[in-house]
Amino acid sequence: MRVKLTVNGAEHDMQDLEPDMPLLWVLRDELGLTGPKYGCGIAQCGACTVHIDGVAVRSCQVPAGDVWGAVTTIEGLGTPEAPHPVQAAWISHQVAQCGYCQSGQIMQAASLLAETPTPSDSDIDDAMSGNLCRCGTYPRIREAVKTAAAKLSKE
């Protein structure tokens, strides 16, 4: 099946792709965008989180043929030179340990703040609990979300 995707603003026209290949593997193995990570493949860990039209989704669960909007991956959110405010908060709080879950955590947090600019503690718990961190960086994730929220609401 012919699949057209917009990823981080770039158009990709793939002439012949299985429509059931998960978006995660299209991004990683077909388009070479390895920011989204494979952790479980069954919507349990959130490492693969990307945005479709600004909303966090688990890319391991979205078949390539069903992508309904523009895709943004962590690479499209910000860069080391020009980090998104959520990424800047992640850097200043030094959230990452192994860092493998953090692409997904950051995409999830960015989506939360786009929808709920001043989240309560329980908003944060609700939004972020689908993202596993095996290293246990949860306390700093909570702090960084709050820092990013404060910064974004000032902008």
Place this chain on the structure above:
Amino acid sequence: MAGLKTIARRTFLIGSAAIAGGVAFGLYKYQTPHANPLLDNLPEGAAALTPYVLITGQDITLITPRADKGQGATSVQAALIAEELDVGLDQIKTDPGPPSPAYYNTALSGDAVPFRSTDDSFLAETTRAVMDAPIKFLGLQITGGSTTVPDGYQKLRMAGAVARETLKTAAARMHGVDRGLLRTERGTVILPDGTRLPYQTLAATAATLDPAREVTLRDPAQWRLLGKPMQRVDIPAKSTGTQAYGIDQKHPGMLHAAIRLNPAQGGDLRGFDATEAEAMRGVVKVVAVTGGIGVIADNTWRAFQAAEAVSVDWGPAPYPADMDGHWNALSNSFTPEHQDSQFRDEGDVDAALAQGTDLAFEYRAPYLAHAPLEPINATVLVGAGRVDVWTGTQIPRFVQKNVAQLAGVEPDNVHIHALMIGGSFGHRLEDDVVRHATTLAKAVPGTPVKLTYSREEDMTHDYPRQIAMARGRGRVSGGKVETYDLGIAMPSVMASQMSRQGLPTPGPDLQIVAGAWDQPFDIPNYRVTGYRAPELAPISSWRSVGASSNGFFHDCFLDELIHAAGADPLAERLRLCTHGPSRRVLETVGEMSNWGGALAPGQGRGVAFCLSFGVPCAQVIEISDTDAGIRIDRVFVAADVGRILDPVNFEGLVKGGVIFGLGHAMNCEITYAGGAAEQRNFDSFPGMRLYQCPEIEVRGLETARKIRGIGEPPVPPAAAALGNAIFAATGQRLREMPFNKAVDFA
């Protein structure tokens, strides 16, 4: 460094002849048989004087051989060198360097001898020193046992100092000034007139010199980096999706592979039919590997799908098919024939218990997967007479040897490119993934193959944490703990793990009793016995190893005795504790938690202590018994590592360790049915999620005599403190992990 890989193919250089404006510094003052590996790797124009600092005309690269699995090893190794070298962490590159015996781990021997880590006696220190010799001889370049900091603390600072002093000599010669008048700062030598000479401009001259012989390490009071909050060098990349892990490897023409192994780990592959799989889109080849099949394809997902489509005939499990068989094997091991050690036997336990036993309980700890979030993977390219391996590993030299054997080349022709690891917890002490990737890559010579385990294959072939059982008997009298007798049965982790590398493990396995026999308590009658159960499922080191189960056993049984005596849990532990730093961490958590202060109805507070890897760590946990189940409200932690090199990273690792310990105690186990692990993914092996995460307050003390690592010590007390808190709140004693067998968690 772009350098090390490219350089390896170029000219050899021995000694200190000048070559292309580069110089490599290391520290080879002690009597070592191992050559500086950077010597082989230098381009014409560079010289290798030590294995840890490489300076070229462009760059300063610090070599950080211990694997970074998220614990910040790269950063702390770089900081130790940079502190003495006088460079900023923003001015350097890091590189793990090549596998080399020169990078052997000097701190491993500390935990391999039967002396308590609190024992500084002449005999204990001498034995540790003697043990160091074979480890040096074998050149064990291993990351593990929370040893990165103790191992590197002196030698990395020395390497930085040797390089700095040599660069000063080079500057003195080039500019005809007295070297005593020179200073160094931020990667430059400063001449008396204030001119700053970047190290890069001195490299070619430094290359012609012998490295400085005598250097003095700075007093910690003068440190610029160490001991202060640092920005870990890996954080920006890890916050922007730009950190490349092994799973992200990309090479021209690379193929992607999946694997399907006998669900009974270690069982045989009897036969397979790949007709259907081979016809699937993108599939290049289906190959038999040891105990399973691998599929090489043009995309990971296609390889995963095809692996499922192969029909396979599996042999039986080489261990009991069901859990009853495993538990029975442990239960039957509490016999004199199975006794492995009894390093602690004080007073007269038998005589005391002959008068009657107040308490006798059995405790259980399950198999646990390491389950780092990055599924294990390796990329291998088998070329003509040369093999390249890109992977994250804690045992690069073993990997090199094993790949060489499989590929039929000399170990020197196996080039290991060590990569950042997305979590390990001990998983990357195993190397089957590399062996299987090599077998697959041999089927398509000249083409790089990246093998990625599916989460299910990873979790079910994880070489889990040991299963373990303990039996405690004891007596109390006059409100005090009087007799404590603990027997612990488990298979030997060391024997299982080392056998896979063809290494014997003579003598008792200290891990069977680690975190129990060596606790700094003075109980009148006190005995800890290790029983070696037969080999069951293959197991390996899991964050804190033996202490991960034994910390729970030892402290919870002590808590039971203290309650039976009617004593205060904190006061009685303090009364029994004989070791200064251990007493201080207990006192500190008491103060932090306002121990004894009032709690709301339904709340409870538990304390636990474990000394592991030389680090005393105490924790107080407050929980609430709610309608939705047990909620962990707050955790107070104190640990003493002697000296904290980065307080920010220290705090993060302590909190992470507590969460790791609590999450597994709450809801994780690996069980076998029909020989196969029943938990295949995070739906049945969740650990702690963010909404369950308590507030955690950490205090690091720096009173202990020796510097230690903090990766593992926060894990063992966590489960015990949780169990003790649940008892305090509900009156229910939990003697088997995971606790969700008996209680719900909110």
